[in-house]
Amino acid sequence: MTSPSRGRARFGILVPFTNTNLEPDMSLLRPAGVSLHFARLGGYDADEIPDEDQMAGLGASDLAEPLLLLQGTRPDVILYGCTSATLSHGPEFDRQLARTIAAQSGAKTVTAAGALVHALKALGIARIGFASPYVPSLNDRAIAFLASEGIETVARADVEGTLDNEGQGAVTPDEVVDLARRVDSPKAGAIVLSCTDMRSVEAIAEIESALGKPVVTSNQAMMFQAMALAGIADPLQGYGQLLERMDP
Secondary structure: OOOOOOOOEEEEEEEEOOOOOHHHHHHHHOOOOEEEEEEEEOOOOOOOOOOHHHHHHHHOOOOHHHHHHHHOOOOOEEEEOOOHHHHOOOHHHHHHHHHHHHHHHOOEEEEHHHHHHHHHHHHOOOEEEEEOOOOHHHHHHHHHHHHHOOOEEEEEEOOOOOOOHHHHHHOOHHHHHHHHHHOOOOOOOEEEEOOOOOOOHHHHHHHHHHHOOOEEEHHHHHHHHHHHHOOOOOOOOOOOHHHHHOOO
């Protein structure tokens, strides 16, 4: 007998050590029969602003120990749960990181940045409105990353002030809705909300209802791609068109 919480697949998830929202989001998005297993990542200073240098340090950090610990669960898919860590390095770095994790673990691999691209291509979207809690210079790199993958940003929103790691995680779903409204444009086919530590998943349904277009978030996109790699195509209601139609 298969339990609703396990037996179908195991997803291993690498989480930046200050991130407080990726695990709750994945619990919300978890398909029936999939168990979730987490390991924490270092490589950056919790007391510094998470700018492009800090996130580049995270992306380049040694994954040997967290991967070894995560492999104890024998995951079918490993999700690298930081978008900006590879956005800051560029698409080829992101692809190489995925290949490295797959080679070391034997598991299929998803990166948060790569998952955004995968989701937008699955939806057939080439123009977006982009928002995140990042510093503006990191948003510049994110937009350049997406552009190199054929995705044009026609509107963007930077948060007011400069958020530290705790501040990024403290952005509320209502504030996420406001960010999305700021980047809505007739030219944008979808709204992209980047950052695995921003509470975007809870805001997806409200934003899509208000704006009439798909919303793609880092955590939602990772789950979409992980499900595809695991051969799971169950539609999930309430968290956006991407998962509701589930055609990976």
